[in-house]
Amino acid sequence: MGIFLRLILAVFLLQGALAQAQGLEPERLEQVKRDTALFSKIVGEVLKQRFENPFALSVDPQGSYLRGYGISVSFLLRINRGSIRGIYGEISPRESTRDAGMSRNEKVALVKKLTARTLVDYGGTIRGLDSDEKVAISAHIEDRSEWDPARKTTIVVVSGTKGEIDQLSRDSLPDEELLSRLTILEY
DSSP: OHHHHHHHHHHHHHHHHHHHHHHSHHHHHHHHHHHHHHHHHHHHHHHHHHOOOTTTBOSOOEEEEETTTEEEEEEEEEEOTTOEEETTEEEOOOOOSTTTTOOHHHHHHHHHHHHHHHHHHHGGGOOSSOTTSEEEEEEEEEETTOOOHHHHEEEEEEEEEHHHHHHHHHSOOOHHHHHHHSEEEEO
């Protein structure tokens, strides 16, 4: 009986210690929330500057903090909105945007470069993370001219730890070097 009471007492003491440790957490979470909102706005502005079609970025990028992982910012980018592939071929109205003559693969490569550069240049705005936590940008690229549902959306995830991002921001590296040093997943 004495062991059972000691076990219950130990559980209550452990819960009290955890409650005190979590008492500091709301301030950190509030800081991370503000930093994530700012970083999400920066990602959105960078994309709007490069993809001038007003319907390319239908919703502003959204970010969230995942305990034990870090921050993830995601967005949906619609490319080739001006062209539609039908049974009689591709119909393309005149476009005056910079990305009008680019192929799908070129646009995906451009998104990789933009997100990698944004991650390194503006990742320092996220101050509430530990150096081993990650920051990831997830791009869902929807090709409006593609009819095959399996090929319609390409997902690109560019990520790195906060420590890696801080180190890369101090170095002045070309885009190709950045892409090789960050973790990039495309599917």
